[in-house]
Amino acid sequence: MNLQLLQTKGFASDNWSGVSPEVMEALQLANQLHHPSYGENDPMMQQAEKRFQEVFEADCKVFFVYNGTGANVLAVQHMLKSWQAVVAPHSAHLNEDEGGAPEKFTGGKILTVDCPDGKIRPDQVVPFLNSIGFQHHVQPKLISISQVTEMGTLYSLQEIKALTDYAHEHGMYLHMDGARIANAAVALDVSFSEMVSQTGVDVLSFGGTKNGLMFGEAVVFLKPELAEGFEYNRKQGMQLASKLRFITAQFLTYLEDDLWKRNATQANAMARLLADELQQIEGIKLSRAVEANGVFALMPEKLIPQLQKEYFFHIWNESQNEVRLMCSFDTTAEDVHGFVAAAKRLLK
Ligand SMILES: Cc1ncc(COP(=O)(O)O)c(C=O)c1O
Structure with a gap:
């Protein structure tokens, strides 16, 4: 069977992930x-x-x-x-x-x-x-x-x-x-x-x-x-x-x-890492407090569709170019770094 699965994990939502x-x-x-x-x-x-x-x-x-x-x-x-x-x-x-x-x-x-x-x-x-x-x-x-x-x-x-x-x-x-x-x-x-x-x-x-x-x-x-x-x-x-x-x-x-705890700990930690990394990118600004596994950020309008092609995520508020990035239990530091690197590259 040939399943048409995505090749990167993305940050669309914590229900885009699979099953533990x-x-x-x-x-x-x-x-x-x-x-x-x-x-x-x-x-x-x-x-x-x-x-x-x-x-x-x-x-x-x-x-x-x-x-x-x-x-x-x-x-x-x-x-x-x-x-x-x-x-x-x-x-x-x-x-x-x-x-x-x-x-x-x-x-x-x-x-x-x-x-x-x-x-x-x-x-x-x-x-x-x-x-x-x-x-x-x-x-x-x-x-x-x-x-x-x-x-x-x-x-x-x-x-x-x-x-x-x-x-x-x-x-x-x-x-x-x-x-x-x-x-x-x-x-x-x-x-x-x-x-x-x-x-x-x-x-x-x-x-x-x-x-x-x-x-x-x-x-x-x-x-x-x-x-x-x-x-x-x-x-x-x-x-x-x-x-x-x-x-x-x-x-x-x-x-x-404590499977629930291990999974949520990973998702929350990855959101923290993502927020810390994004904060350092000129042109990207966090728009809300990062308290669990979601990161909200303002991004240049042009960047959003380009980045979405590589790592899908949702726009939260179109009028402000605010996006929502959700981390899941299976999000890894590698996923976060890949996303951040793509954002930096596309912003150049
Ligand atoms: C805050 C909140 N409540 C409830 C749900 C449950 O939704 P569903 O019916 O898709 O399982 C969601 C899913 O997006 C949610 O974010």
């Missing part, structure tokens, strides 16, 4: 004999939930789904009635990159806030409180944050706690979109328990695909009572995998021997 060898091995191991479908009476599913409970140091409920959009949409849908709303940064994946799926499946509204660094603060939620109890307005019930944010930035534990406290004081819940949660935990040097359970997050979309899994994410309810009926929502939402074992086996490997 350990995950591939787990998929092979899971591919034996027969095994219960849908996670029902499935010892592997029970083992996985137990592992999540250990990692989160909480009696959490775990539901595997296919993708991050599915995790976010179902988490939000489950927490809201159709007349309730989720408050989120305008830049949230939920708002900008899920094709209207949240609106379609929740029937509700996303109340957005402009957050230049991707992070929402409690005082930005205040104006929405005026609507509470007013029958003509949607009722804010959930705040959604992304950790890492879409701008590559991070909430500190204090910032997360301030938001969960604020949400709870006002009868709301907090959802975390953790598509890049491993990169965040590594960057902050904290455990998942410290970042999520101990800050009071209610429901989490736990990502895996962007850090070495083939596919699969998890919706984690930190308080089990909040999960009631979620299995029906997942089924109605078409995110119940019949051969669920292939997601479960990946997560078991991912959480074993």
